Amino acid sequence: MDGDFSPGRLTFTATPRAAGGSTLVVDAQMGIQNAGWLIRRLVKLSPAGEPAALMAAAYVTLRAVALRAENVSLGGARRPGAKPALVHLRA
Numbered sequence: 001m002d003g004d005f006s007p008g009r010l011t012f013t014a015t016p017r018a019a020g021g022s023t024l025v026v027d028a029q030m031g032i033q034n035a036g037w038l039i040r041r042l043v044k045l046s047p048a049g050e051p052a053a054l055m056a057a058a059y060v061t062l063r064a065v066a067l068r069a070e071n072v073s074l075g076g077a078r079r080p081g082a083k084p085a086l087v088h089l090r091a
Contacts, residue, residue: 008031008057009027010058011028012025012026012058013025028057028058030054
């Protein structure tokens with residue numbers, strides 16, 4: 001991973017559920033200490049700051065992958081004009 005969270009890695013693993021559907025497991029490891037001043041400051045304000053930053057990065061990555069998969073005929077990384085689907089996350 002490049003940018004503010006480098007060095008870093010996001011690993012997504014989908015496992016099937018017996019009742020149907022899948023469970024997505026995210027393993028996120030990022031260099032928060034290398035992030036910009038604002039991100040570092042926000043992370044220090046709360047014990048939930050670093051996990052929140054990791055979850056936000058994982059969500060943005062997963063959403064980008066989903067958009068590309070849904071719009072494969074568009075080519076490139078263009079974004080569709082449709083309203084994004086709602087995603088429900090459970091802890």
